[in-house]
Amino acid sequence: MSDxxxxxxxxxxxxxxxxxxxxxxxxxxxxxxxxxxxRKVFTLIWQSHKAVTAYELLDAxxxxxxxxxxxxxxxxxxxxxxxGLVHRIESxxxxxxxxxxxxxxxxxxxxxxxxxxxxxAVNEDMSNAVRKAARGVGFxxxxxxxxxxxxxxxxxxx
Amino acid sequence: MSDxxxxxxxxxxxxxxxxxxxxxxxxxxxxxxxxxxxRKVFTLIWQSHKAVTAYELLDAxxxxxxxxxxxxxxxxxxxxxxxGLVHRIESxxxxxxxxxxxxxxxxxxxxxxxxxxxxxAVNEDMSNAVRKAARGVGFxxxxxxxxxxxxxxxxxxx
DNA sequence: CAGAAAATGATATATTATAACATTTCATCA
DNA sequence: TGATGAAATGTTATAATATATCATTTTCTG
Numbered sequence: 001m002s003d004x005x006x007x008x009x010x011x012x013x014x015x016x017x018x019x020x021x022x023x024x025x026x027x028x029x030x031x032x033x034x035x036x037x038x039r040k041v042f043t044l045i046w047q048s049h050k051a052v053t054a055y056e057l058l059d060a061x062x063x064x065x066x067x068x069x070x071x072x073x074x075x076x077x078x079x080x081x082x083x084g085l086v087h088r089i090e091s092x093x094x095x096x097x098x099x100x101x102x103x104x105x106x107x108x109x110x111x112x113x114x115x116x117x118x119x120x121a122v123n124e125d126m127s128n129a130v131r132k133a134a135r136g137v138g139f140x141x142x143x144x145x146x147x148x149x150x151x152x153x154x155x156x157x158x
Numbered sequence: 159m160s161d162x163x164x165x166x167x168x169x170x171x172x173x174x175x176x177x178x179x180x181x182x183x184x185x186x187x188x189x190x191x192x193x194x195x196x197r198k199v200f201t202l203i204w205q206s207h208k209a210v211t212a213y214e215l216l217d218a219x220x221x222x223x224x225x226x227x228x229x230x231x232x233x234x235x236x237x238x239x240x241x242g243l244v245h246r247i248e249s250x251x252x253x254x255x256x257x258x259x260x261x262x263x264x265x266x267x268x269x270x271x272x273x274x275x276x277x278x279a280v281n282e283d284m285s286n287a288v289r290k291a292a293r294g295v296g297f298x299x300x301x302x303x304x305x306x307x308x309x310x311x312x313x314x315x316x
Numbered sequence: 317c318a319g320a321a322a323a324t325g326a327t328a329t330a331t332t333a334t335a336a337c338a339t340t341t342c343a344t345c346a
Numbered sequence: 347t348g349a350t351g352a353a354a355t356g357t358t359a360t361a362a363t364a365t366a367t368c369a370t371t372t373t374c375t376g
Contacts, residue, residue, distance in 0.1 A: 001296040033373085035323070054363070072324065074364065079323095090248040091303050093332095093363060108288075110297050121291060129287035130266075130306060133279060138159045138311030139268050145249050147303040148288060153296030191342085193354070212332070230355065232333065237354095251332060251363095 004110060004119035005152045006049055016046045019097055023085050026101045030083060041076035045086055049117045051094035091147045108146040114155035162277035163310045164207055174204045177255055181243050184259045188241060199234035203244055207275045209252035249305045266304040272313035
């Protein structure tokens with residue numbers, strides 16, 4: 001079993017730095033501006049491996065001394081989402097940083113209902129099953145939402 | 159190809175009556191009360207093959223002369239959802255009537271972005287792929303959300 | 317640097333959902 | 347059969363999530 005979820009005590013700064021580096025790369029490639037606000041929001045999203053709501057981000061920005069209104073946060077989220085740097089978790093109305101913003105993928109999200117962490121999988125079996133099912137019913141896929149709630153391995157075993 | 163979506167001009171009364179009959183059966187089996195309000199909400203949900211928001215239901219009830227507040231609708235939805243008579247479509251914040259309330263299943267939803275219709279699939283390939291992926295990462299499933307947006311066959315070809 | 321485009325600020329409001337307490341309805345059994 | 351408790355619904359208020367619109371600032375480009 002390969003746990004998708006990060007180990008306890010992992011070096012989270014590394015996650016954040018790597019995510020920032022990837023984000024910069026993607027923005028660069030897309031000729032999109034990774035402005036201060038976008039970087040702040042992105043960094044806040046990466047503060048944990050949980051999904052974060054727009055208003056939690058708003059509060060965090062306020063706590064940092066920024067006086068910011070909802071549209072500002074939602075715009076940053078829209079930007080980040082469109083570039084694939086962040087995914088919206090529909091069943092939580094919350095946002096989650098993407099590990100692999102540089103490749104197209106149908107992501108699948110495991111959401112632990114105990115610790116709240118989220119992990120993204122890019123599982124070809126699942127993707128193919130979805131594509132095949134769609135083909136079977138003559139359906140043209142534009143977007144998919146696959147969210148799986150339950151207990152991560154840590155929470156199930158402790 | 160077997161289209162999941164109902165044919166144009168199908169006898170929709172039959173859908174509604176069949177759904178009501180199934181709902182009654184399930185409520186009976188569960189010793190749950192299919193009250194007037196619950197039946198009204200359920201019937202309204204089945205007025206189309208689209209997903210319906212709570213406030214659309216509220217408006218429809220108001221139009222019928224009922225003066226109803228949000229909690230009333232949300233309670234009916236909670237009841238129907240818990241019995242599996244209705245599913246929540248997370249990516250639409252809307253509710254959709256279930257065809258197969260009598261058997262446990264991990265449902266998958268195809269949502270046409272053109273005509274707005276929704277169709278539920280119970281595809282074992284998809285379900286198994288999800289279960290297998292979860293097993294592979296030591297994840298214990300509690301609930302799944304699989305929602306596929308795109309064009310239904312009718313809309314793709316017309 | 318001027319002008320256009322993009323981003324952010326600010327205000328207001330729409331949409332979705334729930335908390336808390338009051339009242340009514342319904343099943344049951346003494 | 348009517349008292350009683352549980353379930354359902356009514357009522358009021360408010361929380362949580364999201365967007366529309368117009369003003370201002372920042373950045374890019376020629």
